[in-house]
Amino acid sequence: MPIFDTGRWPSIADRDDLKDVISRILDAGPNFDASFYQAGAFVGGFACQGDIVRLSSAAPCIDASGNAIVTDVTFNHWMILGNTCDMHRVDELRSQIAPLVGLAEPLQDEQLRALRRYEYSRQFYVPAWPDAAEPKHHLVDFMQIVTIEKAAFREDCARVVARLQFPAWALLHACLVRYLARDDGRFD
Amino acid sequence: MSLDAAFVTYLSEATMGPSRFTRSPQIRTIIVASIATSETPLPEELSPVREIPTQGPVVRRDIASSTKAVVNQLRSAGLLQVREEAEVMVSKLMADNLPKATMSRPLKPRTK
Numbered sequence: 001m002p003i004f005d006t007g008r009w010p011s012i013a014d015r016d017d018l019k020d021v022i023s024r025i026l027d028a029g030p031n032f033d034a035s036f037y038q039a040g041a042f043v044g045g046f047a048c049q050g051d052i053v054r055l056s057s058a059a060p061c062i063d064a065s066g067n068a069i070v071t072d073v074t075f076n077h078w079m080i081l082g083n084t085c086d087m088h089r090v091d092e093l094r095s096q097i098a099p100l101v102g103l104a105e106p107l108q109d110e111q112l113r114a115l116r117r118y119e120y121s122r123q124f125y126v127p128a129w130p131d132a133a134e135p136k137h138h139l140v141d142f143m144q145i146v147t148i149e150k151a152a153f154r155e156d157c158a159r160v161v162a163r164l165q166f167p168a169w170a171l172l173h174a175c176l177v178r179y180l181a182r183d184d185g186r187f188d
Numbered sequence: 189m190s191l192d193a194a195f196v197t198y199l200s201e202a203t204m205g206p207s208r209f210t211r212s213p214q215i216r217t218i219i220v221a222s223i224a225t226s227e228t229p230l231p232e233e234l235s236p237v238r239e240i241p242t243q244g245p246v247v248r249r250d251i252a253s254s255t256k257a258v259v260n261q262l263r264s265a266g267l268l269q270v271r272e273e274a275e276v277m278v279s280k281l282m283a284d285n286l287p288k289a290t291m292s293r294p295l296k297p298r299t300k
Contacts, residue, residue: 019265026267060295068296071289103285111277119274123282139282174268181259182270 009166022174024167032116033127038163047153048084050164050172052077052100052129055157059099059144075099078148078158079126079140081176087150097158098145100126100138107137115139121182124175129162142179 012018028035047053055078058070080087082095101123107115115125115137122142128135152158164172262268 015261015265018261019267022267063292063294067294069292069294071292073287073289101282101286103281111281114274114277117274118268119271120278121270121275123278139278139285141282141286174262178259178262178268178270 009169012170018170018174021167021170025171026117035165036127036168037129038165039130046084046087047080047095047150047158047160048087048163049080049082050169051080051160052126052162053080053097053153053158054161055097055152055159059146061144075101077138077161078146079124079172080153081142081145087153093150094147095150095153096145097148098140098142101141102134103137103139105136112137118171118175121175121179124172132161142176 012021025032025035054076056074056076057078058072058074060068060070063069077100078097079100080095080097082097086092087095118125124140124142126138126140128137148158153160
């Protein structure tokens with residue numbers, strides 16, 4: 001059975017290298033979906049940044065009164081946003097995930113093209129992954145990042161169902177950095 | 189390494205942001221250094237570029253500038269530039285597709 005490649009990815013040396021890698025996804029055209037995820041099934045090993053995990057859970061939140069709450073909205077899939085190196089560290093017990101919001105079909109061609117240009121800052125588009133029970137377009141919502149105990153990443157709980165290819169991971173990484181580091185205008 | 193300083197190195201994606209920032213009272217200075225890539229052996233390429241005091245009560249302008257440099261790298265590469273029209277379209281998609289909560293349950297009342 002093929003397994004995900006868990007070897008170390010190559011470094012990105014400079015701006016031109018970054019552009020080249022990310023463009024492999026942005027300019028993939030009809031090969032966009034095929035260029036996004038690794039083939040194969042997850043059969044062990046540790047979870048990585050960008051992995052999509054099957055986990056039915058609500059997103060806890062601190063409400064307007066300062067109380068920790070949970071709503072009746074349950075998400076079925078989440079993306080790991082925590083660094084892969086922290087997933088590997090025994091002294092770090094937690095990581096971060098964000099929920100995937102499924103988009104109703106059908107999307108207009110213009111909408112899909114825009115989603116695949118990643119010219120928006122608070123969400124991250126992902127296509128349907130191989131062998132998805134319900135193939136859908138999804139948006140990872142950076143506005144609902146949740147802390148999770150790493151021990152939950154196991155076959156019977158937060159099970160990995162898809163892993164990004166290197167260019168898709170580089171794209172995610174750039175979008176995450178852009179989301180966290182975008183100018184807030186305080187020093188203008 | 190003394191407790192007076194800590195090296196912060198870039199684990200770079202061709203970005204300029206410090207990978208870690210600590211406010212430990214024992215550490216009074218952070219020396220921000222850059223290496224070509226995370227795979228590069230440290231000693232030959234390490235070149236401290238500036239020192240940043242850690243005692244300021246708020247994030248300082250120079251740190252904000254470092255993080256802004258990340259976005260500038262993307263912008264100068266012509267990548268992932270945010271467009272208002274795209275933001276509006278995605279916001280509408282989220283509003284149309286994000287399930288609406290019908291109830292919420294407190295996990296534990298806040299203690300004052």
